[in-house]
Amino acid sequence: MTTHHSAVDAHGATVAEMFDNIADRYDLMNLVMTWGQEPRFIRDTVNAVKLGPAPKVLDVATGTGDLAFEVANQRYGAEVYGLDISNEMLEVARYRPGGENIVWQTGDAMNLPYEDNTFDAVTHGYLLRNVTDIAKTLEEQYRVLKPGGMMSCLEMSPA
Structure with missing residues (x-):
């Protein structure tokens, strides 16, 4: 399925299409590539931002939402946003249990559609190799x- 991504450069459109095409098996791929350690990596990544009570948190390149869901699970009352360039990845995230409690948005990590000084914390996973x-x-x-x-x-990284 090809998806139109406005305000995204050609590289971004290619990345979006690639992730749109693997969205249904992305979680399994990550579990295999991390030798089953991804749940611990996710937990540690969220723990590192030292969330206060009811934080406003953005997860960039949210994919199927693992980091966003971890934030929501760790902090009741958190206002969680998940942004990704792939519509199909966001569709998978939306329909996971608890997905209705997170604000999902399509967007470009190099041009975030938010005002300055908006979030208490920002997370991202597996993003930098794709920009x-x-x-x-x-x-x-x-x-x-x-x-x-x-x-x-x-x-x-493989090294």
Whole structure:
């Protein structure tokens, strides 16, 4: 299924299409690639942002929502946003148990559709290998963080 992604460059459209095509098996692929350790990695990534009570949290490149769901599970009353370039990944996330409690939005990690100083914390997982400008991607996450807010990322590399 090809999905139109407005305000996304050609690389972004290619990435979106790739993830649209694997959305139904993405979670299994991550579990296999992490030798079954992904649930612990997710928990540790969320723990690292030291969430206060009722935080407002953005998960960039949310995929099927693992980090967003972990935030919601750890902090009752959290306002959680999950943003991804792939509509199909977001559809999988939306229909997971508890998906109705998270705000899902299609968007580009290099051009976040949020005001400055909006979130108490920002997370992302497996994002940096899929963007053309890592510095811009990280700058955008910093921009939407409130002063004193924290960012935590989960990344893997073969080395």
